[in-house]
Every structure is written in structure tokens, then in C-alpha cells.
Amino acid sequence: MADLDGQKVSKDYHTEVPFSNQNGFFLRGCNSLDWGMKKHMSNIFNPKSGNTVMFAFDHGYFMGSTAGLERLDLLLPKLAPYVDCFMGTRGAIRTCVPPEVTKSVALRVTSGSSMLQEDLSHEVVAVNIEDAIRMNADCMAVQTFIGADGQLSSLENLNQVINAGMRYSIPTMGVCAVGKDMARTDRFFKLATRIIAEMGVQVVKTYDCENFEEVVAACPVPIVVAGGKKLPEDEALKMAYGVMQKGAHGVDMGRNIFQSQHPIEMAMAVGKIVHEGFTDKEALEFFKDAIHQG
Numbered sequence: 001m002a003d004l005d006g007q008k009v010s011k012d013y014h015t016e017v018p019f020s021n022q023n024g025f026f027l028r029g030c031n032s033l034d035w036g037m038k039k040h041m042s043n044i045f046n047p048k049s050g051n052t053v054m055f056a057f058d059h060g061y062f063m064g065s066t067a068g069l070e071r072l073d074l075l076l077p078k079l080a081p082y083v084d085c086f087m088g089t090r091g092a093i094r095t096c097v098p099p100e101v102t103k104s105v106a107l108r109v110t111s112g113s114s115m116l117q118e119d120l121s122h123e124v125v126a127v128n129i130e131d132a133i134r135m136n137a138d139c140m141a142v143q144t145f146i147g148a149d150g151q152l153s154s155l156e157n158l159n160q161v162i163n164a165g166m167r168y169s170i171p172t173m174g175v176c177a178v179g180k181d182m183a184r185t186d187r188f189f190k191l192a193t194r195i196i197a198e199m200g201v202q203v204v205k206t207y208d209c210e211n212f213e214e215v216v217a218a219c220p221v222p223i224v225v226a227g228g229k230k231l232p233e234d235e236a237l238k239m240a241y242g243v244m245q246k247g248a249h250g251v252d253m254g255r256n257i258f259q260s261q262h263p264i265e266m267a268m269a270v271g272k273i274v275h276e277g278f279t280d281k282e283a284l285e286f287f288k289d290a291i292h293q294g
């Protein structure tokens with residue numbers, strides 16, 4: 001049994017020191033990837049800003065029809081100009097994203113749970129690598145439960161997808177899931193994001209938390225941040241600005257865009273923060289002006 005009692009709680013994050021080993025490529029931890037991987041990463045992350053606005057609409061894979069996502073066929077084409085990457089299931093993407101839309105794709109490849117269950121931590125790899133290739137996926141998203149009942153099987157899923165992705169140069173995004181008994185502390189997110197990164201993913205998706213800059217500093221691949229439950233727009237923009245200031249490479253935002261009364265304007269305002277360095281206050285002004293101009 002590992003001796004965990006005496007484990008040092010390290011404080012040497014050097015949050016002010018930029019990521020090292022970046023020679024020649026704009027994304028942390030991607031320097032040693034091959035051309036195909038780098039190309040996919042450059043499709044997801046804008047090489048100019050280094051960041052991405054992912055739009056998450058995969059909620060139906062366990063929630064069914066969700067408020068704001070009832071008509072993906074109507075919403076997705078309208079949002080396309082204002083986001084960098086569509087994150088969804090193969091069912092939603094094939095049916096509702098016109099192939100002429102040239103945005104990058106983060107394909108959710110795990111499933112197996114539904115809102116009708118109490119424990120959502122047991123999933124399987126549902127999409128094989130051949131279908132990810134057919135869909136021209138730029139990365140494959142795997143739900144990963146650290147510290148939950150389903151930890152072993154979700155790490156098995158994660159490694160299965162990473163191994164397949166390495167064979168065909170398709171990045172994997174580990175989605176740091178918060179199990180029902182886990183608290184959203186920086187201690188949990190430092191543990192979970194680092195375990196996920198050490199498995200060999202190319203991107204980690206996680207949540208904002210206290211000392212988020214330390215979570216970023218200790219994670220050797222780019223982090224994108226989920227929006228979480230719907231907040232008033234000013235608070236969601238503040239969260240987005242905060243995580244970008246602390247080193248995130250973008251957001252993977254769902255409800256705070258699609259449940260806004262003004263999803264297009266909200267996606268545009270988030271993009272101003274992520275790509276153009278707007279503060280949350282400037283982005284809020286932009287959001288209001290954009291609504292006014294209709």
C-alpha cells in the first residue's frame with residue numbers, strides 16, 4: 001500500500017514561470033507530437049491567440065433533450081461563425097452540423113450513463129477509432145472519473161482511446177468529471193487533471209476552482225474550462241476572464257452559451273475574452289451592444 005500520510009503537499013508551482021519545453025510549437029506539452037497531432041491541435045486552438053472557444057453541446061448523451069438544445073439543427077449553424085470547435089456526440093454532429101461548416105470537432109466517444117441514475121461514473125468507449133477518423137475528429141473526448149466508483153473503468157477507457165489516437169494521430173481530451181462524492185477543491189482538481197495528463201492526453205477539460213493557476217501550472221498540456229451551470233452573463237464572463245488570466249487555453253462552454261437568452265452574442269463575447277484579451281467588463285459591454293444592434 002502506498003504511504004500517503006507523509007506525502008508532501010508541494011507548493012512549488014512557479015505559476016509566474018511560463019511552460020518550458022515548448023520549442024517551436026505554440027501549445028504547451030505538444031512540442032514532441034507528430035505533424036498530424038499538431039495539425040489537429042492547430043485546428044482546435046487558434047495558432048494566433050493560442051486559445052479556443054469550444055462549444056459544448058454533448059449534454060444529450062446523458063441528459064436527453066436539454067433546455068436550449070432542443071433544436072440543434074437550428075442552433076449549430078447559427079453559432080458556427082463565433083466558435084472554434086464543436087464538442088458533441090457523433091449523433092448530434094452527423095445530423096445537425098452541416099459538413100460545409102469547417103469548424104474543428106471534439107467528438108465525445110464515451111457514454112453509458114443517464115440522468116435517471118444516481119451514479120454516473122460508469123461509461124464505456126462507444127465510438128471506435130474508425131468512426132472518429134470518418135468524422136474527421138480533431139480530438140476524442142473521454143469522461144474520466146477520478147476518485148469515483150468508475151475510476152478504473154474510466155481510466156481503462158481513457159487509455160484505450162489514447163492508444164488508438166496515438167496510432168492515427170488524433171488527440172484525446174480527458175474530461176475531468178466530478179463524481180457525486182467529490183468536492184470541487186483545488187486539491188481534487190490538481191490530482192485529477194494531473195492523473196489524466198500523465199495518462200498521455202493532449203488536452204484536459206476541467207472546472208474553475210480556487211488556486212486555479214496552480215492547477216494549470218501542474219498540468220503539462222493545455223486546459224480548457226467547462227462553463228458549468230447557467231450563471232448570469234456577467235458572472236459567466238467573469239469566470240471566463242478569470243481562468244484565462246490564470247493560464248487556461250480556452251473554454252469548453254455549454255449552458256452559459258446555449259441557455260443564454262442571446263446565445264450568439266454570448267459566444268461572441270466569450271470569444272473577445274479568449275482571443276482578444278478583453279476583460280470581463282469589456283466583454284459585457286460588447287455583449288450588451290451586440291444585443292442592442294440586434
Ligand code: 5RP
Binds near residue numbers: 059229
Ligand atoms: C459533461 C460535459 C459538458 O460538455 C460540459 O459540462 C460543458 O458544458 P457546460 O459548460 O454546460 O458545463 O463534458 O460531462
